[in-house]
Every structure is written in C-alpha cells, then in structure tokens.
Amino acid sequence: MVEFTRVQEDDLRRLCEEVFLGMGLTREDALITTDVLLAADLRGIDSHGVARLSFYYDGLKSGLMKARAETQVISETPTTALIDAGGGMGAPVSYRAMQKAIQKAQDLGLGMVTVRNSNHYGIAGYYAMMALDAGCIGMSTTNSAVFVVPTYGRDARLGTNPIAVAAPAGEERPYVLDMATSVVPFGKLENYSRLGKSIPLGWATDEQGLPTTDPVGLVKTMRGGSRLGGISPLGGHSEEQGGHKGYGLAVLVDVLSAVLPGALYANAVYPTTDEGKPKPSGIGHFFSAIRVDAFRPLDEFKASMDDLQRRLKTAPKAEGQERIYIHGEKEFEETERRKRDGIPLNPKVVADLTRVAGELGIAVKL
Amino acid sequence: MVEFTRVQEDDLRRLCEEVFLGMGLTREDALITTDVLLAADLRGIDSHGVARLSFYYDGLKSGLMKARAETQVISETPTTALIDAGGGMGAPVSYRAMQKAIQKAQDLGLGMVTVRNSNHYGIAGYYAMMALDAGCIGMSTTNSAVFVVPTYGRDARLGTNPIAVAAPAGEERPYVLDMATSVVPFGKLENYSRLGKSIPLGWATDEQGLPTTDPVGLVKTMRGGSRLGGISPLGGHSEEQGGHKGYGLAVLVDVLSAVLPGALYANAVYPTTDEGKPKPSGIGHFFSAIRVDAFRPLDEFKASMDDLQRRLKTAPKAEGQERIYIHGEKEFEETERRKRDGIPLNPKVVADLTRVAGELGIAVKL
Numbered sequence: 208m209v210e211f212t213r214v215q216e217d218d219l220r221r222l223c224e225e226v227f228l229g230m231g232l233t234r235e236d237a238l239i240t241t242d243v244l245l246a247a248d249l250r251g252i253d254s255h256g257v258a259r260l261s262f263y264y265d266g267l268k269s270g271l272m273k274a275r276a277e278t279q280v281i282s283e284t285p286t287t288a289l290i291d292a293g294g295g296m297g298a299p300v301s302y303r304a305m306q307k308a309i310q311k312a313q314d315l316g317l318g319m320v321t322v323r324n325s326n327h328y329g330i331a332g333y334y335a336m337m338a339l340d341a342g343c344i345g346m347s348t349t350n351s352a353v354f355v356v357p358t359y360g361r362d363a364r365l366g367t368n369p370i371a372v373a374a375p376a377g378e379e380r381p382y383v384l385d386m387a388t389s390v391v392p393f394g395k396l397e398n399y400s401r402l403g404k405s406i407p408l409g410w411a412t413d414e415q416g417l418p419t420t421d422p423v424g425l426v427k428t429m430r431g432g433s434r435l436g437g438i439s440p441l442g443g444h445s446e447e448q449g450g451h452k453g454y455g456l457a458v459l460v461d462v463l464s465a466v467l468p469g470a471l472y473a474n475a476v477y478p479t480t481d482e483g484k485p486k487p488s489g490i491g492h493f494f495s496a497i498r499v500d501a502f503r504p505l506d507e508f509k510a511s512m513d514d515l516q517r518r519l520k521t522a523p524k525a526e527g528q529e530r531i532y533i534h535g536e537k538e539f540e541e542t543e544r545r546k547r548d549g550i551p552l553n554p555k556v557v558a559d560l561t562r563v564a565g566e567l568g569i570a571v572k573l
Numbered sequence: 574m575v576e577f578t579r580v581q582e583d584d585l586r587r588l589c590e591e592v593f594l595g596m597g598l599t600r601e602d603a604l605i606t607t608d609v610l611l612a613a614d615l616r617g618i619d620s621h622g623v624a625r626l627s628f629y630y631d632g633l634k635s636g637l638m639k640a641r642a643e644t645q646v647i648s649e650t651p652t653t654a655l656i657d658a659g660g661g662m663g664a665p666v667s668y669r670a671m672q673k674a675i676q677k678a679q680d681l682g683l684g685m686v687t688v689r690n691s692n693h694y695g696i697a698g699y700y701a702m703m704a705l706d707a708g709c710i711g712m713s714t715t716n717s718a719v720f721v722v723p724t725y726g727r728d729a730r731l732g733t734n735p736i737a738v739a740a741p742a743g744e745e746r747p748y749v750l751d752m753a754t755s756v757v758p759f760g761k762l763e764n765y766s767r768l769g770k771s772i773p774l775g776w777a778t779d780e781q782g783l784p785t786t787d788p789v790g791l792v793k794t795m796r797g798g799s800r801l802g803g804i805s806p807l808g809g810h811s812e813e814q815g816g817h818k819g820y821g822l823a824v825l826v827d828v829l830s831a832v833l834p835g836a837l838y839a840n841a842v843y844p845t846t847d848e849g850k851p852k853p854s855g856i857g858h859f860f861s862a863i864r865v866d867a868f869r870p871l872d873e874f875k876a877s878m879d880d881l882q883r884r885l886k887t888a889p890k891a892e893g894q895e896r897i898y899i900h901g902e903k904e905f906e907e908t909e910r911r912k913r914d915g916i917p918l919n920p921k922v923v924a925d926l927t928r929v930a931g932e933l934g935i936a937v938k939l
Binding site: 281282284285286287289315316317318319321344356357358359360361362364365372374382384386387388389390391407409410412415416417441442443444447448449451452453454455456458459461462463466467468469472473474475497499501502503507508511512515518519522523524525526528530531532533534 | 647648650651652653655681682683684685687710722723724725726727728730731738740748750752753754755756757773775776778781782783807808809810813814815817818819820821822824825827828829832833834835838839840841863865867868869873874877878881884885888889890891892894896897898899900
C-alpha cells in the first residue's frame with residue numbers, strides 16, 4: 208500500500224518557484240512554469256505536474272534546457288507568427304506564444320503561432336484554456352518523445368502527441384479536450400510495469416509489432432531509447448478498430464507542431480550524439496485562437512454550448528453506468544477537491560522533490 | 574457472389590450532371606456536386622459517391638434540399654465568414670466556403686469559414702484537399718446524422734462527424750487524413766448486416782449500451798430513427814481503450830461545424846415534425862486554410878513533409894505486414910486504378926441510378 212502525502216497547492220507552488228529561480232529562470236518565467244505544473248497537479252494529471260520537476264531540474268542542470276534562452280520571432284504576419292525558443296524551457300515561450308495568438312484573434316478574428324527549438328511544455332490543455340476568458344476557442348498541440356508505433360509498424364516512430372481544444376460555455380463549465388493521440392500515455396505503462404500488472408490487450412505492441420499484455424520489457428526498451436515496440440495509436444494496433452485514425456492524428460500533430468514551424472519531427476526528436484549522449488529535444492508546438500464573435504455573438508454560442516452539453520449529460524446511461532461526462536468536467540471537479548484537500552504526492556515524487564530542494568539548499572517540508 | 578458493373582468515370586460524371594441539372598441545379602452547382610461525388614468514387618469511398626445520388630435526388634424531390642437556395646453571408650471579417658446555406662445542397666455552398674477560406678488565407682495567412690442550414694456535403698477530404706494547390710494546409714469538418722453513442726451512454730447522440738486535414742508535400746503525395754471520429758462509419762454496419770455477418774466487438778453497443786456483435790437489430794433501429802444503441806466513438810465504448818477521446822473528437826466537430834455557425838447539433842439534427850415527417854437536416858460545416866509560407870518557405874515545408882513520410886513508410890514492419898501507409902496514399906493509388914479501369918458499382922447502386930435516370934427521362938447505359 209503506497210502512502211500518499213497531501214500537500215497544499217501554495218506550498219508546492221512556492222517550492223517550484225524557488226527551484227526554478229534557483230536554476231536561473233527569471234521571476235516571470237519561474238511563475239509561468241510553476242503555474243503550468245500546478246495546473247496539471249490540480250486537474251489530476253499527475254504525470255505532468257510536480258512529478259516532472261526533477262525532469263526539468265535535470266534538464267536545466269545538464270544544459271539540455273536553457274534557463275535564459277533567447278527567443279526570436281522568425282516570421283510574423285497580422286494573424287501568424289513563428290517563434291524560435293532558443294532551446295529554452297517549454298512553458299514560458301508557450302505561454303507567450305498563446306498570448307500572441309489570442310491577441311491576434313482579438314484584432315483579426317484568428318491567431319496562430321508555432322514554436323520550434325523548444326522543450327516539454329507541460330499539459331497542452333493549459334494553453335488551450337488561456338483562450339477561454341478572451342471569448343475564444345483555444346487549441347494547442349505539441350510533438351513529444353517517441354513512444355507510438357505507426358499502424359503495421361514494429362518500432363515507435365511518433366510521440367504520444369497531444370491535442371487540446373477548449374471552448375467557452377455559459378452556465379456549464381467550458382469544454383476542454385486534452386488527449387494524447389495514443390491509446391494511453393507512457394506513464395500508464397510505467398504504472399502497470401511498476402505494479403507488476405498486465406496491461407489490457409490493445410494498448411501496446413511488442414518488438415515483433417504484435418499486441419502484448421506485458422509492460423515490463425516494453426518500458427525497459429522504450430526507456431533505454433531502443434524504441435522496439437511501443438504504444439498503439441488511439442484505435443489500437445490495426446485498422447479493425449480504427450488504429451489508422453489515431454496514427455493519422457499523431458501525424459497531424461507532427462505536421463502542425465513540428466513541420467509547420469520547422470522543428471524536429473517523428474523519430475528525429477530527442478536526438479543523441481554519436482556517443483549516445485542526449486542533445487536538446489528540438490520539439491515544437493502549435494497554438495491557435497478563434498474569436499467566437501467573429502462568427503456569432505458570444506452569448507448565443509455559450510447558450511448553445513450549454514445545451515449541447517446537457518443533451519449529452521442527460522442522455523440515458525449504459526447498463527451499470529451512472530454518469531456521462533463532458534470533456535474537462537472531471538478535471539474541474541478534481542481541481543475543486545485538490546484546492547480544498549491538497550495535492551496527493553506519491554513517495555517517489557516526494558523523494559524527487561526532496562532531492563532537488565536539497566541540492567539547491569531550499570528548505571522544504573513535505 | 575455480387576456482380577459489380579465497371580463504369581468509366583466520364584459516363585458516371587455525365588449521368589450525375591444530367592440528374593442534378595434535371596432537378597433544377599444551376600450548371601455550376603451541378604458540376605461541383607458531381608465532382609464531389611466522383612471524387613469519392615475515384616478514391617474508393619464508395620459510400621459517399623454515386624451510391625448517394627438517389628439520396629440527393631430524393632432530398633431534392635421532396636424539397637428537403639433546395640435546388641436553388643439563397644445563400645447569405647451572415648457575418649464576415651478579413652479572416653472569417655459565416656454563411657447560411659438556405660437549406661440548399663451541401664456541396665456547392667461548401668465548395669465556395671472553402672474557396673473563400675483559401676482566399677482569406679492567401680490575403681492574411683489564415684482563413685476560416687463556417688456554414689449553417691446546410692445538407693450532406695459528401696467527403697470532408699474533398700474540401701481539405703482544395704487547399705493543397707494554394708500552398709495551404711486545408712481542414713474541414715461537418716456534423717451529421719445521429720449514429721454515435723457518447724461514452725457510458727445508451728443511445729446515439731452524435732454523428733460520425735468526420736475530420737479532414739490535407740497538407741502539401743514535395744515528391745511524396747500530399748498527406749490527406751479523412752476520418753470519421755467513430756470506430757467505423759454507419760455504412761460498414763449496413764454491409765455486415767446485409768451479408769448476415771457478425772461485427773467485431775468494439776464497433777457498436779446495443780440498446781443497453783453494452784458491446785454487441787449483432788449488426789442487424791442495430792441497423793434496423795438506427796434506420797428507423799429510434800437511435801437505440803449505436804456506433805462507438807474511436808477508441809471503443811469505454812475509457813479502457815480511449816473511447817472518451819473519440820467521443821471528445823466527435824463533440825469537437827459539433828462545436829466547430831455546428832455550434833460556431835449556429836447550426837443544429839448533437840441529436841437535434843435531422844429533426845422531424847410532430848407527425849414524424851422529416852424536416853431539413855439543419856447541419857453545419859467548418860472550413861479552414863493555413864497558408865504555409867506565412868510560417869516558413871513552402872519548399873522547405875514540403876521537403877520536411879517528404880522526409881516525415883519516408884521516416885514512417887520505411888520503418889520496420891510488424892510481423893505479417895508488408896507496408897506502412899501514409900494517410901491518403903491508398904486513395905491516391907485507388908484513383909489511378911479507377912481512372913484506368915472504371916468505377917465498380919454494386920447492383921443496388923446500378924438499380925438506384927437506373928431508377929433516378931428513368932424518372933428524369935435520362936438515357937443511361939450502365
């Protein structure tokens with residue numbers, strides 16, 4: 208039985224800020240990066256919250272991620288921009304890129320900004336949701352480390368490549384889709400592997416490209432960078448259940464987030480030197496905003512969003528089921544709970560945070 | 574053994590044009606609608622080609638679709654537009670809406686046009702592909718007849734809601750994703766039902782919301798409009814294999830294609846009178862174009878698209894598999910075959926076409 212430690216949001220926030228300041232980020236960048244991490248923790252997306260702090264810390268320490276990178280606008284039009292992140296942290300440049308997309312949408316109806324030469328940016332949903340208060344539909348995608356096998360392939364060639372879209376509602380909560388384009392994220396295989404449990408058939412294929420229920424060997428080879436076997440695209444490993452569609456969505460994310468800005472794509476991301484040492488990830492991101500009232504009055508749109516949601520939520524339930532959810536709903540409810548009761552951290556995360564804080568001489572009580 | 578009749582593209586094209594002219598469409602609208610249907614037939618998407626001619630014919634005859642509708646631009650900005658299709662045919666208004674989106678992208682980098690009060694528009698991929706020659710990434714979505722069950726629901730509440738995206742390449746063929754957001758389209762259930770075959774578990778759920786292998790009862794209730802049971806979203810009926818993601822994508826298509834333009838959405842589409850008589854479908858569409866060179870030079874983008882495709886196609890194959898496809902590749906190859914060998918029509922389609930031609934007094938040899 209794993210003992211979780213519950214930590215209040217503000218305490219975690221302070222710790223993250225101090226760590227990022229300690230690693231040389233500007234105050235503003237430290238606040239942004241912390242806010243993106245905490246948003247994941249509050250929403251219950253534990254894999255992308257402070258559990259990643261040591262990953263960022265190690266990246267900054269080794270120089271793979273730059274604490275103070277020079278970002279550069281490579282090209283810009285009234286509706287679009289391409290930003291080179293200069294190998295810096297993913298969150299700050301992404302926050303500003305989405306702000307820019309929203310500003311362009313305010314001015315001209317639509318805004319789209321892409322980023323290259325960046326790093327892991329946290330949860331895609333954070334950036335999509337930034338559009339909500341501006342009366343916009345927000346969207347973000349990013350490519351990512353190589354874990355996903357193309358349909359009828361044997362080795363991983365694509366990332367779990369998330370897509371996030373957020374749309375405002377009126378009395379109901381906003382619609383927030385934030386999904387990997389694979390059946391499951393890598394973290395889920397890791398959890399099963401750690402617990403010695405079999406994974407359901409359909410999640411992953413082995414080094415022959417055949418469905419497997421064994422996560423252990425898979426996690427080992429994938430972590431080792433050999434990329435033999437991997438996670439199946441949404442819809443599974445073959446065309447029978449539509450796996451080619453999930454594969455197509457993963458490619459789409461590579462096109463928008465990486466080919467469009469000129470970032471690294473497919474299995475070219477997270478390259479290594481000839482000696483096998485890691486080089487900067489080279490990944491890219493995509494951000495867009497659509498101003499709703501360029502099409503129709505925002506209050507009418509919101510009323511329709513409410514009605515759409517209610518038509519789904521009040522529909523008859525399948526046998527044994529009690530609830531139909533709207534995307535984002537679980538996460539909004541979890542945020543309320545965690546703001547009240549604290550954020551549960553597993554012992555491994557507590558140990559990681561303690562190590563990082565210790566190395567930086569930050570006093571921490573968890 | 575079903576005998577297929579092979580018909581040359583030009584003969585089918587002439588027949589469709591004459592039918593649409595006979596039903597009162599302008600010459601230009603007849604040509605556009607025909608081109609959209611033939612594109613489906615050539616690409617091998619038989620369910621959306623001339624197999625639908627009698628559906629359009631019946632719609633026009635009954636007045637549910639107007640042959641000469643008055644379309645109206647409801648709102649317009651330099652980057653966006655909202656068009657009311659006036660209850661006309663889906664294809665002509667969609668063709669012009671996508672042209673408008675492309676023109677806006679030529680002028681300002683991005684263009685987005687939504688349409689309401691429309692009808693079935695054929696294959697989504699047709700409109701996305703219109704952007705290719707303009708050096709743009711094209712996208713289109715549409716909502717559609719209610720066949721898809723939300724995760725943990727019992728009844729259908731959403732359409733198979735396709736998403737299409739096309740991106741230009743250099744020496745390789747363009748990337749063309751054109752996918753229903755459900756595991757399979759309704760036509761596939763119909764095929765299995767007709768042949769008396771079981772469907773694979775995962776495609777659909779019955780009137781208790783539980784997975785079923787029996788398509789017969791399902792097709793009957795769904796055709797009858799009672800919408801008990803239905804097709805599962807991409808990822809299946811539960812969260813285990815990611816069905817909530819396909820469900821989320823289906824909702825996204827409703828947001829973009831229907832809520833944004835103020836069209837009917839969810840299970841409000843294809844309404845009926847109190848006496849159960851069909852009223853106009855009321856569906857909507859979404860079109861967008863992104864001019865690539867607003868971000869980076871088109872030739873560089875195309876070279877990266879080629880490289881991305883080759884990294885996937887040349888990857889090691891799963892045991893028993895010989896080929897990894899890029900989206901659109903199968904359809905481009907099928908188009909070449911069918912342009913050469915003719916388009917195979919099954920007897921039911923031949924009978925439908927003969928009936929329609931007969932009623933309009935059009936001489937036809939199939």
